[in-house]
Amino acid sequence: MHKKIYIPLWVSLLFGIQLFARAGGIETSLQQMVSDSSPQKSVQNYIRPAFFLNTFRTNPVKFNKLGTSYAFSQTDLGFYVPLFTKTAWNESNQVYQTFHFLLTGNFLIARPEVELLKTTLAPKIFKPGIGLRAIYANGKKNTWFVDVSPFVAQDGYTINNPTLRFASIVLFNRTVSRNFSYRIGMLKTFVFGEALPLPILGVRLGPLDGVYLNVHLPRNISLNFPLGSHLDGSAFFKPMGGVYNFRKGDNSILSWEKGNISAIEQFRRKEYLSGLQISYSSGSNFSIYIGGGLVTNRKVILLSDKKADRVADAHWVQLDNSVFINFGLTLKFGEAKRMVNNLQMYDVFDLNNSIQPGDNNSSSPNMDIPRKNEKAADQLQNLQYQDVKDLFDTNDLY
Amino acid sequence: MLDMIINTTKMKIKPIFIALLLALFSSLLLRAQGVDDAADKKDKIEAFKVSFLTQKLKLSPEEARIFWPVYNQYQDELENVRKNWKRESTSFKGSIETMSDKEIEKLVDGEIIFRQNEMDVKKKFHLQLKKVLPLRKLALLYRAEEDFKRELLKKIQEKAPSR
Numbered sequence: 001m002h003k004k005i006y007i008p009l010w011v012s013l014l015f016g017i018q019l020f021a022r023a024g025g026i027e028t029s030l031q032q033m034v035s036d037s038s039p040q041k042s043v044q045n046y047i048r049p050a051f052f053l054n055t056f057r058t059n060p061v062k063f064n065k066l067g068t069s070y071a072f073s074q075t076d077l078g079f080y081v082p083l084f085t086k087t088a089w090n091e092s093n094q095v096y097q098t099f100h101f102l103l104t105g106n107f108l109i110a111r112p113e114v115e116l117l118k119t120t121l122a123p124k125i126f127k128p129g130i131g132l133r134a135i136y137a138n139g140k141k142n143t144w145f146v147d148v149s150p151f152v153a154q155d156g157y158t159i160n161n162p163t164l165r166f167a168s169i170v171l172f173n174r175t176v177s178r179n180f181s182y183r184i185g186m187l188k189t190f191v192f193g194e195a196l197p198l199p200i201l202g203v204r205l206g207p208l209d210g211v212y213l214n215v216h217l218p219r220n221i222s223l224n225f226p227l228g229s230h231l232d233g234s235a236f237f238k239p240m241g242g243v244y245n246f247r248k249g250d251n252s253i254l255s256w257e258k259g260n261i262s263a264i265e266q267f268r269r270k271e272y273l274s275g276l277q278i279s280y281s282s283g284s285n286f287s288i289y290i291g292g293g294l295v296t297n298r299k300v301i302l303l304s305d306k307k308a309d310r311v312a313d314a315h316w317v318q319l320d321n322s323v324f325i326n327f328g329l330t331l332k333f334g335e336a337k338r339m340v341n342n343l344q345m346y347d348v349f350d351l352n353n354s355i356q357p358g359d360n361n362s363s364s365p366n367m368d369i370p371r372k373n374e375k376a377a378d379q380l381q382n383l384q385y386q387d388v389k390d391l392f393d394t395n396d397l398y
Numbered sequence: 399m400l401d402m403i404i405n406t407t408k409m410k411i412k413p414i415f416i417a418l419l420l421a422l423f424s425s426l427l428l429r430a431q432g433v434d435d436a437a438d439k440k441d442k443i444e445a446f447k448v449s450f451l452t453q454k455l456k457l458s459p460e461e462a463r464i465f466w467p468v469y470n471q472y473q474d475e476l477e478n479v480r481k482n483w484k485r486e487s488t489s490f491k492g493s494i495e496t497m498s499d500k501e502i503e504k505l506v507d508g509e510i511i512f513r514q515n516e517m518d519v520k521k522k523f524h525l526q527l528k529k530v531l532p533l534r535k536l537a538l539l540y541r542a543e544e545d546f547k548r549e550l551l552k553k554i555q556e557k558a559p560s561r
Contacts, residue, residue, distance in 0.1 A: 042478035087471065094529045096467050139467065177459065283438065337474050340448050341466035376445035383553045387439050 043335045045082040046345060047100055047135075047352055052364050053077050054328035058295050061320040063114065070300070070319060071113040072269065078106030078357050080133065087337070095139030100348070104149065104357035105130040110244060112267060112300075123246040123267070127153040129358050135351065137344050143173040145185075145351050149359050155246035158264050163245055163305070165190065167359030171200055173351060175344045178207045183216070183351075191361045192218075193241045193270035193299065193316075208346040208369050216354065219361060227278070229373075232365055234277045234291075240361055241270035245305055264305040270316075271298040273324060279365040287365045288329045296321045330364040340370050447546055454542035455535055464530045469539075472523035479519055483512035 054076045063070035084101040108127040129151025137143045147169045152162040171185030185200040198218050206212030211225045220238035227233050244267045275293020299316040339345035346369050354363040373379070457465055490497065490505055497505070527536055 043474065089526070094464065094468075094526070096471055283441075338444075338470035339467075340444070340470060341452075341462060342470060343463060345467070370441075370445065373442070373445040373449070376442045376449060377549075377553075380439070380442050380446060380553055383439070383550070387436070388443065388550050388554070 043337050044087075045085045045100075045334070046098060046337050046339055046348070047080070047082050047085070047102065048332045048334050048336045048368065049079070049081045050330055050332045050364070051077070051079045052328060052330040052356065054326060054360075054362050056324060056326040058322045058324045060113070061298075061322045063317075063319060068114055071322075072111070073113065074108055074110040074360075076106055076108040076358065076360055076362065078104070080104045080352070080357060090139060093138075093140065097139040098135075098137045098345070098348075100133075100135040102133040102135075102352075103130070104133050104147070106151075106356070106358035106360070108153075108358060108360060110153070110242065112244075112269070123155045123244075125153055125155050125244040125246060125267075126159070127151055127242070127244070127358070127360075131357055133352075133357075135348055137348055139344070141175045141344065143175070143344060143348055143351070145169065145171040145173065145355075147355060147357075149357055151358060153242060153244040155244075157247035158245050161264065165195065165243070169200070169355060171351070173347055175347045178343055179212075180205060181347050187219075189218075189359055189361075190243045191239050191241045191270070191359065193268040193301070194243060204347075204350070208350055208366060209371050214350075214354070220354070220363070226371065229371070230281050232279045232281070234279075235275070236277065237272065237274045238361055239270065240273055241268070242360075243268050266303045266305050267300065268303065269298070269300045271295050275324065277326075281365060281367050284367050285332050286329070287367050288327075289365060290325075290327050292323065292325045294321060295324050298322070328362075328364070330367065332367060336368065339368075443550070446549075450546050450549065451539070451542050454545070455538055457535065461531065461535070465527075468523070468526050468530050472519070472527070475519045475523070476516065479512065479515045483508065483515075486512075 055074070056076075057073040058071050060069040060071040080102045081104075082100060082102050084099075086099040088097050088099075089095075090097050106127075106129055110125045110127060112123065112125075129149050131147065131149035131151075133145075133147045135143065135145050149167045151165055151167065152159075153165070154162050167187075167189055169185060169187040171183055171187075173181060173183040175181045181204045183200060183202040186197060187200055188195065188197045190196075200217065200219070202214070202216035202219075204212055204214050211223075214220070214222045214224065216222075218239065220236055222234050222236035222238075224232065224234045245264055246267060248265045273293060273295055275291050277289055277291030279287050279289035281287040298319040298321065300319060301314060301316045303314055339349075346366075349366055349368045353366050353368075356362045356364060452462075455465075486508055487505065490501060494502065527539070531539065
């Protein structure tokens with residue numbers, strides 16, 4: 001049964017790695033190593049292939065309904081790869097329009113941990129998903145963003161009977177100025193513990209290469225600030241949750257609502273995270289972050305997967321608040337087109353990074369947005385002619 | 399069976415944390431040793447050029463919003479032409495004295511084709527930049543680009559050992 005989980009996972013990963021390599025990562029580097037006079041394709045993409053890893057964990061809290069304790073942990077591995085990027089000059093508007101089409105994917109392992117059962121029936125739930133994302137920037141101020149992320153969230157015992165779920169986002173963003181943009185749209189999400197279609201309403205105040213406040217309802221509210229040339233901080237508030245299917249345990253303690261007779265149960269959770277995250281970026285290819293804070297307004301529910309079998313008075317169970325910790329890293333590959341001072345492209349990156357694949361409501365740092373560096377001239381140490389010779393013509397030397 | 403799965407998961411979590419810590423440590427170590435690789439220098443040169451041009455052109459926010467995407471595309475296409483020529487020219491082995499006539503013809507023709515390609519890019523973007531910038535600012539841009547190269551040469555000469 002477990003082979004049926006891992007085979008699609010490995011196929012997806014291999015497929016994703018092939019695509020990212022062709023998107024300009026490894027393949028470009030290999031081409032450069034070979035003596036070949038055929039013209040090299042120009043860099044096409046603004047968004048580079050990225051892999052990210054995130055782990056999240058809460059401490060155990062009392063679960064009075066079961067007379068035990070509850071904790072939650074998850075590890076998420078994901079990627080996005082540009083499949084196709086088109087840049088076109090619009091003669092009438094005198095702007096470059098861009099269209100980005102990406103393949104996204106993630107594989108999450110979630111573990112609700114009920115103390116009495118750590119060594120017996122604590123379910124490990126697998127949530128693989130693969131999706132598509134399209135972003136169109138008209139070269140002026142308007143950007144459209146569409147993301148479709150189908151996924152399953154099952155334990156190993158129910159993988160033969162998966163429930164396919166779809167999360168999606170359709171969003172319009174307007175970059176009014178360097179310091180202000182707004183976005184409206186619709187999303188279908190499971191982060192509130194059920195499938196909900198919700199409106200999106202958001203504003204950004206402040207420049208993306210400086211201190212800015214992002215209010216992106218209902219997904220998150222964050223205040224983001226640079227802490228140095230390689231460090232960034234973010235104070236945030238966001239919902240987190242999901243819907244997961246697993247086999248009803250032989251031990252009835254997992255089914256606290258009487259009358260659940262279905263073999264497959266849905267575990268649903270919803271909670272709010274308030275925390276602080278610090279990220280360190282080593283150049284534009286690698287970033288690592290650590291965060292922590294409080295988990296509040298926590299609720300869980302167990303339901304039969306079949307609606308007809310659900311107990312009429314099933315209700316959400318409130319849990320105590322807890323703390324959380326999370327670690328993560330992001331790796332990006334390949335070259336990208338220049339987009340310095342391209343404010344609309346900055347918003348494209350922010351959208352792409354703040355909406356990570358998989359409807360897990362996680363985000364990665366904006367590593368691609370160049371920081372203002374007014375001391376760059378002073379920081380150029382030991383500059384040699386070798387470093388700049390591509391910029392010069394022989395005539396420049398006279 | 400389930401015990402094995404659960405214990406395997408626990409074992410897998412530890413390598414993840416170790417990998418994260420190693421990645422952070424090695425990255426910090428490289429930075430502490432002052433490893434200033436070519437990519438980092440290139441980023442700094444780009445940043446220097448951007449701040450230099452920003453200072454010289456004094457564009458309004460609306461002019462900057464339109465100008466920079468066009469200028470970035472211009473720089474990308476120019477860099478692509480130069481990279482292609484660099485790859486082609488460095489693929490020739492040996493010196494002019496030892497190369498065959500065919501190779502020499504390919505080399506000298508390639509030089510002219512490169513110059514033409516470069517000029518084609520410059521002409522294309524000159525027409526686009528004329529539409530997005532006032533003429534005086536376009537003239538300032540070209541002058542600022544030349545001034546920037548002189549600034550870079552000054553920096554190189556400042557660091558050169560005195561004889």
